[in-house]
Amino acid sequence: xxxxxxxxxxxxxxxxxxxxxxxxxxxxxxxxxxxxxxxxxxxxxxxxxxxxxxxxxxxxxxxxxxxxxxxxxxxxxxxxxxxxxxxxxxxxxxxxxxxxxxxxxxxxxxxxxxxxxxxxxxxxxxxxxxxxxxxxxxxxxxxxxxxxxxxxxxxxxxxxxxxxxxxxxxxxxxxxxxxxxxxxx
Numbered sequence: 001x002x003x004x005x006x007x008x009x010x011x012x013x014x015x016x017x018x019x020x021x022x023x024x025x026x027x028x029x030x031x032x033x034x035x036x037x038x039x040x041x042x043x044x045x046x047x048x049x050x051x052x053x054x055x056x057x058x059x060x061x062x063x064x065x066x067x068x069x070x071x072x073x074x075x076x077x078x079x080x081x082x083x084x085x086x087x088x089x090x091x092x093x094x095x096x097x098x099x100x101x102x103x104x105x106x107x108x109x110x111x112x113x114x115x116x117x118x119x120x121x122x123x124x125x126x127x128x129x130x131x132x133x134x135x136x137x138x139x140x141x142x143x144x145x146x147x148x149x150x151x152x153x154x155x156x157x158x159x160x161x162x163x164x165x166x167x168x169x170x171x172x173x174x175x176x177x178x179x180x181x182x183x184x185x
Contacts, residue, residue, distance in 0.1 A: 014044035
């Protein structure tokens, strides 16, 4: 869980100051990139589109009602799809709160993928991998040899730029999530 504070004394939200108090407990190359892009600074000095959508709007609502806000955030930052649960806690006071604390529990950080064209057999393999089937089980189900399935999985890893089978499945699940989000929006 990560903890940050946004000082909200200034009238102009772009003059609010972001400060990271505690980082996530897990390590990630993507997370390191994001931390470099978001140092402790005034909001005007940070990624504007992310700040407008993910900081200013929800924090302003929490300040206005002077109550905690709990939300699931799904957005893109630096080309990375991220999802997290966030609790915004405005300072409890009589006047305008001077700060908001934010507790964030990361859910996913998915790097961008290039599009990869697949045929029907690959689509079947992808679905069965997502369902947790082994190479042998996929081969039996599709009436192909296990070696053919291994070759196809190797080609899928190459096309999706995956380092190993676990990385491939994570990327495949991410493409399914993205397809559903585009279809529902």
